[in-house]
Amino acid sequence: MTTGLNDSALRLPPLSLYVHIPWCVRKCPYCDFNSHAVATGVGGREADGGRSxxxxxxxxxxxxxxxxxxxxxxxxxxxxxxxxxxxxxxxxLFSPASIGEILETAEKMVGFAQDIEITLEANPGTFEQEKFSGYRAVGVNRLSIGVQSFDQRQLKNLGRIHSGEEAEAALGMARRAGFDNINLDLMHALPGQTEAQALADLERAVSLGPEHISWYQLTIEPNTAFYSAPPTVPGSGLVAAMQASGREYLAAQGYARYEVSAYSRAGMASRHNLNYWSFGDYLGIGAGAHGKVTLPDQGRILRSRRTRAPHHYLTAASPDLIATGLAPPQSDPVAPEDLPLEFLMNALRLVGGVPSDSFSRYTGLPLTALKRQWPLLQAMDLVQPLEGHIAATPFGFDYLDEILQRFLEQC
Structure with a gap:
């Protein structure tokens, strides 16, 4: 049984904001995010009457x-x-003017840290030079471009609407628009992919000089087209080989791995990701958005969520909240016995882990709540000593699921 939560130990972590815009041009067969394809035949005209x-x-x-x-x-x-x-x-898909309006609202209502990082996800098939310049002008200072692959055959397999050349052109447009902090999303273990092909994608990405690369394995998730009709993907041995060679190559090119699937140049790790994986707080707005907030005066940590369907989100209103027109998100407190697992599911994804004292500060639990399982895990060379940092060993970093399973059984 986990030791009870200590209200006096619970502290406010940093705060981020996640904004979910749920529409895309086409739903990719691997995607299990809350995304909805726009109606066909509606593109190619200017914004009119409040519609994009x-x-x-x-x-x-x-x-x-x-x-x-x-x-x-x-x-x-x-x-x-x-x-x-x-x-x-x-x-x-949204205009720079709309993104700017959202940012202006957030700054007025909440306020920005002086060095705030503002990231916008974009796909190579949905923008042009003028639009990029517009995003930069309204305050976006980091772009995350969803390339996934430069191989045209793989792009077709993944249902992408751009080519490898368009992906390269997009990064050039972003540079000309003034962006000096760019992430490229890439996938590996794609249908029929070889180790050489996975490395070729990485090499092409590195040649473009992004500050950050997210390189993650294709997984087949429920409620996706790939789950209904699974493609043939590389076996575990081949996946392990391409991951080992890919990590070695990225390290040699100056990209340090700081999280399971994230690599960056020195000083360019995503602040948003770091806050999330360090068990920081974040408000979530938009259809299907999730949030996590700490309430020290109540001794509680809440998980919040919004309705997923865009239509329901747009029409959601509460008659007893006339001033806002929208009720607070549905939220549930995280039970104290679940907090060790919740914390570790985030913190152990970071290569360097997190300071040991952040566990008590951000959960309200004493560090002894981890010590039931920790000695055995340490003896198995899966985790490092609790003094200083809560972190997996280099060996244990490849066995995070096994580490977390120990704490799941404890809950």
């Missing part, structure tokens, strides 16, 4: 995001935002 060039209810959605954020202001508790992340879907 893809026929989306852009103005109405931005207004609902404003109400959503306003309803969560009691959870801010005097903090400023250290990062903002626009995810999706494809946020770059």
């Amino acid at each position: 060039a893809y026929g989306l209810p852009e103005a109405a959605y931005v207004e609902q995001l404003r109400r959503d954020l306003q309803s969560q202001l009691p959870w801010v508790q005097g903090r400023r935002l250290c990062s903002i992340f626009f995810g999706g879907g494809t946020p770059s």
Whole structure:
């Protein structure tokens, strides 16, 4: 049984904001995110009457995001935002003006840290030079470009709407627009992919000079087209080989691995990701958005969520909240006995782990709550001593599921 939560030990962590824009041009067969394809035949026209060039209810959605954020202001508790992340879907379907309006609202309602990181996800097939310049002008200072592969055959397998050449062109456009902090998303273990082909994708990505590369394995998730009709993917031995060679190559090129699937140049790790994996707080606004907030005065940590369907989100209103027009998100407290697992599911994904004292500060539990399982895991060379940092060993980093299973059984 986990030791009870100590209200006096619980401290406020940094605060981020996640903004979910749920629409995309086409739903990819591997995607299990809350994303919805736009209606066919609606693209190619200018924004008109509050609707985007893809026929989306852009103005109405931005207004609902404003109400959503306003309803969560009691959870801010005097903090400023250290990062903002626009995810999706494809946020770059929205105009720079709408992204700017969201940022202006967030700054007025909550406030920004002086060095705030503001990331926008974009796909190579959904933008042009003028749009990139517009995003930069309204305050976006980091782009995350969903390349996934440069191999045209793999792009077709993955249902992508861009070519490898368009991906390269997108990064060039971003540079000309003034972006000096760019992430490229790449996948490996793709259908029929060889080790050489996986490395070729990495080499092409590195040749473009991004500051950050997210390189993650294709997994077949429930409720996706790939789950209904699974493609033939590389076996575990081949996947392990391509991962080992890929990590070695990225390290040699100056990209340090700081999280399971994240590699960056020195000083360019994503602040938003670091706050998330360090068990920081984040407000989530938008259809299907999730959040996590700490309430020290109540001795509670809450997980929040919004309705997933865009139509339901747009029409959600509470008659007893006339001022905001939107009720606070549905939220549930995290039980004290679940907190060790919740914390470790995040912190152990970081190569360097987190300071040991952050466990008590951000969970309200004493460090002894981890010590039931820790000595055995340490004896198996899976985790490092608790003095200083909570972290897996280099060997244990490849067996995170096994480490977490020990704590799951403890709950």
